Amino acid sequence: MDTGSHLPKTGMIGELSETRYWIYLLLLPSLVIILLVIAYPTIYGMAISFREMRLTRPGLTGWVGFKHYIVMIDDPVFWVALKNTVLWVTFAVVLELGLGFIAATALNRNVPGTGIFAVLILVPYFLPNVVAGHMWALLLDPRLGVINDVLVRIGILSSYKAWFADPNTALAATIFVEAWHGFPFFALLLLAGLKGIPYDLYRAAAVDGAGPIAQFRLITVPMLKSVIAAAVILRVISLVNSPDLLLILTGGGPGDATQVLSLYAFQTAYKDFNFGYASALSVVMFVILMVFAYAYIRLSKIGQE
């Protein structure tokens, strides 16, 4: 209410809240937290990437310039991991978006009794990566796995398959598990988006002669564009950055068949204790993500509306 501002105020805070500095004051706590827990570690991490820092060699230290980055160019594992990262993220996001869309559309029907499905569909997302990883490692187990058993029984496989042991199927199998784990994220956001589309638009389109495909293309997708764009960016960032599922399912193997950048950086830091090189890998990931996010936002034109 505007009238409030004409009431006489007493006290410092009352007066301060009337000035334009008030908004900065309100922002201050979160700014301090961001500086402490995000900006400082990020800048520190970037600084480490130009230093030698190996925990097991306290004596080896100092600035080394671009050494780690130059080493990276000749590191075959880096290139394999980069390629795998692109494959893993692309296929996982496409699958998750597709599954999420199907789930969201189904849940948006408001059929009585689907409320329980809404909860059930979200269950995978509530599972921590580690739990989901161990669960699927068991489900796909070459000896005890239920999935192998089912596939053999219905005749698709002749014998149990070690999905994670074969470089031709390991990445696909991990993508499948990730898709299962991550699609509720899209389902949730897309459902919220779908709920925001007035139902009259579909009725109007039906009267105007637009079939289901035209309705999807000309109403649903444009109306969900910002939601999809935001969800994809969030998911890509989280997929690029989190190695936990792969760490549990394959550890990057067999060979380097499922090695991705985040896992490689993690292993370099916590198995080799080579924080300098690991930081350089992380900085490369950071740059790639920034470029991706910028290009993606530009291309999807979500800033325009």
Next chain:
Amino acid sequence: MATLSLQNVQKSYGGLQVLHGIDVELEDGGFLVLLGPSGCGKSTLLNLIAGLDDVSAGDIRIDGRSVIELAPKDRNIAMVFQSYALYPTMSVERNIGFGLEMRGVNNTERNAAVKQAADLLQISHLLDRRPANLSGGQRQRVAMGRAIVRNPDLFLFDEPLSNLDAKLRAEMRTEIKRLHGRLGTSVVYVTHDQIEAMTLGTKVAVMKGGYIQQFADPQTIYEKPANMFVAGFIGSPSMNFVTGTLTSDGRLARFEAPGVQVEAPMSSGEIFGAKAAVLGIRPEELKIADSAGSMLTGIIDVVEPTGPDTMVTIRIAEQPIVARLPPRFFGRVGEAIWLSADVRSVSLFDAETERRIPLGTE
């Protein structure tokens, strides 16, 4: 342009029947208003006509052709929604032309049609805008443009004016009436606003609880309401009801209540003695009378001058009624007052069934 015929249309959701045997005939070029309070089934009925929902039983014919098996787009109808339902990501021009675009009409033809519709609705200058940048009234016009551009057999309006303020609503009401006069296309119009029903409709179907209460031209509905619900729903302020007893000797009916006495000719020849009945008199029909020969006698309770009229609340043996009297009214609160009305303008209802008891020449 087409006729519309609803024959025993029924609709149920699961075990819940929301429409019970709706029968309606609309002449070519007619304007049918579906009027009723929310939840009466009027919007459901409109959806059935549009094909956005399937009938459970019965038939819907447009120009004699059954359409219940047809998809909405094949019924050659156009619809205007309460929310306008403009496609937010498209320009006004594309919005209006969307129906033609979906039907594969070529660009030149489409542009000409859109331009013509826009001119008719005076929105030609808005064609490049997005719906988000339009005012409520402008959106309403675009929504109508989208409907008329296709030159359909039937226009369907779903409470199109509810989201507008009072002034715009009156303006657009006139606009719709003008358009209907110009285009001559048959219209089905859903509203809960009795003024819209009275001003626009050539036929009004008053609905309640999934039944049509009365289906007639607006004048009949106003003057000869079929039951107490219709009588009370139409008119503002609404009709006065006084409960009493009715006796009939076959030629003359005589209604009596404390402070009330009305005699009216009976056309049916029905004879009965002392039947519980309700007398209905519209406030605007009441006039000040002498103590001798008046219909109603009561005490003035409240006097509310509105400018053109004075609304007077009168207590007749504990039953309050309202009379719309001329502006210069000099009665005072607490004074006695005598009123009468043209006996042809009163209605009588069976107190038990709430149905109209025909009087006079009916």
Next chain:
Amino acid sequence: MQLNRRELLAGATAMALASQMGTARAAGAINYWHHFASQSEMEGLAKIIALFQAKYSGTKVTQEGIPNSEYMAKVSSAVVAGGKPDTGMVITERFADLVAMNGLVDLSARVKAWPGRSSFPDNRWKGLSQDGKIYAVPAFAFVDWMYYRADYFEQAGLSGPPKNFDEFVQAARKLTDPSKGRYAFSMRGGAGAFKYVIDVMEAFGSPIVKDGKPAIDRAAAIEAVTFYSDLFVKEKVVPPSAPNDSYRQIMEAFRTGQTAMVWHHTGSLSEISGALKQGTQFQTAPMPAGPKAQIARVAYAGNGVIKEDNIEAAWQWVSFWGEPEAAIALLEATGYFPASTAALQDPRLTSNKIYDAAVKTLDFGRLPNTFVGAAGWSENVVNPAFQSVLTGQSKPADAVDRMIKGLDAAMR
């Protein structure tokens, strides 16, 4: 709710007091990081803590379990970022890294003065000391050996366990029948695969590190990797899932009867005994000998002091693990071999035939390789290199070259 000034002050005082009491209590308390996980291990640990508490009532031990694979990550984070525990479990393979990152406190003086020292011959200390300084007190040992299915061997007409690699391959061929889903050998190809890759390399005569310098003999190593990977690639006596099989999978394969042999150490005895009958269904044997050497590791695990703040209490705790009562409590719960000779004389150990192979192995067993960077090289280089041979993505020679290059980089 509104607080007046007096209430506020009272609250603040109470909080300050509470925090002081907290520090006061902490003086008599130490925490302990370990990577015990199984039920039997936790049972053993609980017993040891109870015994310790009975003896040293003034010191309270808080234990914190960390998954084995995360252990070094957690400890190194604690060393870099602060938050080190007072004490922690140390195994030989990780010893060099822990010392290099200043993660362990020198205990030489205290060990010298410790009466329990006499129960520990010099070789017990070797894996836990560097440059003459002792950093941890040995507690128990993992002795490498082989488990085999006595019943399968009998069905296949084999008189006894293979003594060398040739016999191993011969037996493996007879024990394999893919149509029945049966394979001879549970090969560890997933996480932890490096251990046996390195063992086989040494069995073929290639050292890994000599005098603190990389010392892989390329030709011998290629021969070793070829032999070992051929069990999977050519001989096909190993389940097809091997490239992703880690500890859980190889044990499952053996317990469920898919495989006839598995290489592991004494630590898994109780787990296997839970599924199979000792003697009739499964037996234990020393590791088979390679062409140049018989390799089996005897890895002493001990406990070290990581933070010096509560050194007295911490020393009480880590040295208590070396006392016979603690070692026997652990043996009873888990079957883990005691490191102290005093405990090795216990009749529960000497009377059980199943331990014979381990006792024999104590004579020739070697300490695991321990050098700075060992963990990173093993897991980040040896594992993927060997896996890529198993999956046909590279040749043994390429894999060995990658291992040599990786080892050079790790030790540089």
